[in-house]
Amino acid sequence: MNARVGTEGPALHAGRRMTSLLADALVGARFLSVWIATGVLLLVAKIIAPEALQSTSWSFVLPYMTVLAIAALGQMLVIMHAGIDLSTPGVMFLGGYLIVGVGHHDNGRLWIAILACLGLGVLVGLINGILVGILRLNPLIVTLAVGQIVLAEGLRYANGLAEAEVPSRLSSFAQKRPLDISAVFWTGAAITVVVALLLRYTAPGRRFQAVGANPRAAWMAGVHVRAHVVFAYAAAGTLYALAAVLLASIRVSVDPAFGAAYLLAPIAAVVIAGASLAGGLASATSTWVAAFGLTLLNQVLLIRGLSTGMQFVVFGAAIIVGMLISGDRIASLLGRLLRPRPAPARIASGVEQDTG
Amino acid sequence: MQVPKVSEGRRWRLGVGVTLVVVALFVVAAALGSTSSTKSAGSAKAKAAGKYGEVYKADPKILAKTLFNAKLLPPRGMARNIALAAYGRASKKVNFNLALKCWKNDGCSTGTGGKLKVAYIEPFGENVYRHISKMEFILQALTYKSIGKIIYRSAHSDLNRALADFRAMIAQRVDAIVTYPDFADAELPVFRQAKRAGIPVATYAWGYVTGPGTNYTTVVGENVCKLGRAYAKIMNKYVKSGEIAFMGGFPGNPLSAGWQKCERPALNKSIKVVASEPTNWDASKVQQVVSGILAAHPKIKGWSYEYGLGMAQGAFQAYKAAGKPFNAVLTLRTDDVGMGCKTRALKNPKLKVYYYTAGNSQIRVALTALMMRLKGAKIPPKIVFPIQLQNEAKRTECVKGYPQEASATSLVPLKLLHRMYP
Numbered sequence: 001m002n003a004r005v006g007t008e009g010p011a012l013h014a015g016r017r018m019t020s021l022l023a024d025a026l027v028g029a030r031f032l033s034v035w036i037a038t039g040v041l042l043l044v045a046k047i048i049a050p051e052a053l054q055s056t057s058w059s060f061v062l063p064y065m066t067v068l069a070i071a072a073l074g075q076m077l078v079i080m081h082a083g084i085d086l087s088t089p090g091v092m093f094l095g096g097y098l099i100v101g102v103g104h105h106d107n108g109r110l111w112i113a114i115l116a117c118l119g120l121g122v123l124v125g126l127i128n129g130i131l132v133g134i135l136r137l138n139p140l141i142v143t144l145a146v147g148q149i150v151l152a153e154g155l156r157y158a159n160g161l162a163e164a165e166v167p168s169r170l171s172s173f174a175q176k177r178p179l180d181i182s183a184v185f186w187t188g189a190a191i192t193v194v195v196a197l198l199l200r201y202t203a204p205g206r207r208f209q210a211v212g213a214n215p216r217a218a219w220m221a222g223v224h225v226r227a228h229v230v231f232a233y234a235a236a237g238t239l240y241a242l243a244a245v246l247l248a249s250i251r252v253s254v255d256p257a258f259g260a261a262y263l264l265a266p267i268a269a270v271v272i273a274g275a276s277l278a279g280g281l282a283s284a285t286s287t288w289v290a291a292f293g294l295t296l297l298n299q300v301l302l303i304r305g306l307s308t309g310m311q312f313v314v315f316g317a318a319i320i321v322g323m324l325i326s327g328d329r330i331a332s333l334l335g336r337l338l339r340p341r342p343a344p345a346r347i348a349s350g351v352e353q354d355t356g
Numbered sequence: 357m358q359v360p361k362v363s364e365g366r367r368w369r370l371g372v373g374v375t376l377v378v379v380a381l382f383v384v385a386a387a388l389g390s391t392s393s394t395k396s397a398g399s400a401k402a403k404a405a406g407k408y409g410e411v412y413k414a415d416p417k418i419l420a421k422t423l424f425n426a427k428l429l430p431p432r433g434m435a436r437n438i439a440l441a442a443y444g445r446a447s448k449k450v451n452f453n454l455a456l457k458c459w460k461n462d463g464c465s466t467g468t469g470g471k472l473k474v475a476y477i478e479p480f481g482e483n484v485y486r487h488i489s490k491m492e493f494i495l496q497a498l499t500y501k502s503i504g505k506i507i508y509r510s511a512h513s514d515l516n517r518a519l520a521d522f523r524a525m526i527a528q529r530v531d532a533i534v535t536y537p538d539f540a541d542a543e544l545p546v547f548r549q550a551k552r553a554g555i556p557v558a559t560y561a562w563g564y565v566t567g568p569g570t571n572y573t574t575v576v577g578e579n580v581c582k583l584g585r586a587y588a589k590i591m592n593k594y595v596k597s598g599e600i601a602f603m604g605g606f607p608g609n610p611l612s613a614g615w616q617k618c619e620r621p622a623l624n625k626s627i628k629v630v631a632s633e634p635t636n637w638d639a640s641k642v643q644q645v646v647s648g649i650l651a652a653h654p655k656i657k658g659w660s661y662e663y664g665l666g667m668a669q670g671a672f673q674a675y676k677a678a679g680k681p682f683n684a685v686l687t688l689r690t691d692d693v694g695m696g697c698k699t700r701a702l703k704n705p706k707l708k709v710y711y712y713t714a715g716n717s718q719i720r721v722a723l724t725a726l727m728m729r730l731k732g733a734k735i736p737p738k739i740v741f742p743i744q745l746q747n748e749a750k751r752t753e754c755v756k757g758y759p760q761e762a763s764a765t766s767l768v769p770l771k772l773l774h775r776m777y778p
Binding site: 159 | 482487607630638640643650652654673676678759
């Protein structure tokens with residue numbers, strides 16, 4: 001039986017227990033900072049740009065934040081496994097043009113067009129997953145290269161298309177407003193809830209998280225780590241394609257800049273939401289909130305009438321600040337500060353040390 | 357000594373002979389005179405006909421189609437002649453199969469045996485406007501037997517690649533380069549390099565880079581300052597007072613900077629420009645910008661911009677999503693078919709749309725200017741077309757049979773357009 005070395009008062013013991021509990025709570029709430037930051041942004045917007053919180057503004061912010069959120073969810077799955085995916089713009093670009101080209105203005109072909117787009121996402125994701133997960137190539141370089149190839153193929157495909165409009169049923173869908181909020185928003189919210197529930201409350205979801213949190217331990221527990229990495233990229237590709245479908249529905253048409261804005265913005269959203277680029281836990285709902293915050297910030301800067309240059313400066317600074325206060329960093333810092341330290345060894349005369 | 361008398365007969369014969377000589381002299385003089393006047397007339401005809409391998413004459417129907425009005429040519433001098441020569445070539449028959457092959461393959465050999473190589477290179481070539489300009493260039497090049505090779509390059513919005521493409525053309529010693537400088541003065545170094553290598557360069561659609569005539573041969577297009585003033589005239593007449601906004605393309609591009617600089621001071625004092633935002637000519641960004649400005653200024657009455665279809669795709673969506681009717685005055689530069697069709701579909705008499713030509717066919721003028729330059733012509737540094745904004749309500753952009761992103765003022769024949777986009 002071990003006995004404490006030296007004498008420790010009950011108050012000190014209770015204090016140490018409290019800080020330990022606090023540390024656990026704070027680490028568990030690593031994703032809280034993005035919610036707080038977004039709340040602060042809403043308050044600031046209310047003061048300096050109240051028009052950003054009016055219905056005219058929401059009609060833009062909510063649908064577009066949804067597109068960013070869905071793309072960011074895909075990126076989140078990859079980042080949970082210490083990866084990164086730069087093929088997002090390519091998938092969205094070619095996916096968008098597939099909806100136009102396969103759909104060919106025919107509502108009867110809309111579902112085939114959407115399936116073609118999703119199929120593209122799965123295919124590109126699988127390619128990325130195999131190259132990264134099985135062949136162990138560097139994800140930054142590989143996904144960038146794959147993205148460029150997909151983009152080039154998109155340009156070739158788009159060259160033969162004179163019309164750029166999606167089938168009317170898809171654009172009509174985006175015009176629907178249940179409870180006076182865009183149907184695109186509700187669709188994205190539903191997808192986010194499904195992803196969050198799957199990750200948290202299903203066995204495959206937990207295994208997925210475990211592989212991200214500690215691949216070696218997961219492997220030793222018998223989990224197929226490489227298969228999970230391949231799955232992460234394939235699921236990510238599917239989500240990018242879904243984002244392309246939603247964006248095409250809002251935009252009504254596709255153009256050469258389609259998807260270009262989604263290279264780094266999804267990564268920024270995931271990291272600001274509290275995920276670590278080194279892999280590990282992540283939160284779908286916090287990623288959603290981060291996407292909302294970034295889109296709203298853009299709108300506030302525009303309404304304030306800042307020059308384009310200043311908009312870039314403020315936006316970049318906000319991302320840096322967001323990363324500095326991200327839950328991941330705060331959790332590690334607090335964990336270091338509040339970790340219970342072992343009681344100091346004290347040698348008192350006549351007291352025998354228990355060496356057992 | 358007695359002078360022998362000349363007999364009557366001899367006198368008569370002498371008189372006839374002198375008369376004949378005089379008549380002959382007159383005839384010769386007349387003949388020489390008519391030859392020179394014929395030569396003069398011929399020379400005059402030759403001057404009217406053209407020089408440097410060109411004919412300064414164009415079909416008025418072609419001019420009316422591409423310029424809205426056959427009179428909207430550069431008003432005088434060599435600029436006018438070049439424009440006439442260029443549009444005159446638009447009537448010539450060319451091999452559409454070869455043109456299509458060239459268009460799809462980003463270049464081709466023309467099969468004429470000509471020695472000249474001409475290039476059309478641009479930093480951004482990925483929309484239908486640029487595709488059509490490319491075909492206009494190819495069709496124009498195919499009217500020249502002296503052109504043996506046509507080259508096309510697009511840098512997909514990458515400046516470094518755009519500069520590399522230019523240098524590659526210089527290294528290949530092409531004979532002429534036509535370009536649209538999306539990156540404006542950032543491309544100046546390669547323009548100068550081409551100049552040093554003796555390769556003439558021309559831009560179109562008022563792709564202005566510093567030093568036309570010095571750093572490169574010529575810029576073709578409309579005077580964008582006058583475009584801005586034309587916009588202001590419309591706003592002054594139909595908005596009268598209130599708030600309007602400007603939108604532009606890539607930050608700092610010469611087209612947007614040009615007209616905005618001139619529209620602002622020409623507006624009524626009671627009209628306030630509440631925002632001036634770049635959009636990268638991206639309809640998503642247009643939607644975001646319009647949505648933001650509309651939220652901050654719900655009573656906005658007018659928008660000045662270049663890209664008609666971008667306005668239709670972005671701004672119309674923003675107003676629709678905001679649940680507001682699009683009661684505004686729009687002044688636009690391009691005459692995209694889709695803009696006209698979407699405007700018509702709205703059936704809103706309070707939406708007034710005024711537009712100019714997209715200017716695809718100006719690329720023909722740019723190429724012809726360079727071909728004339730190669731034959732020794734002195735090319736003016738600017739070939740400027742007058743501006744006349746069209747009222748969508750009176751002359752619609754929505755022309756049947758054309759792709760939505762195309763412009764009906766383009767000189768690419770419709771049946772070829774349908775083969776480009778089946």
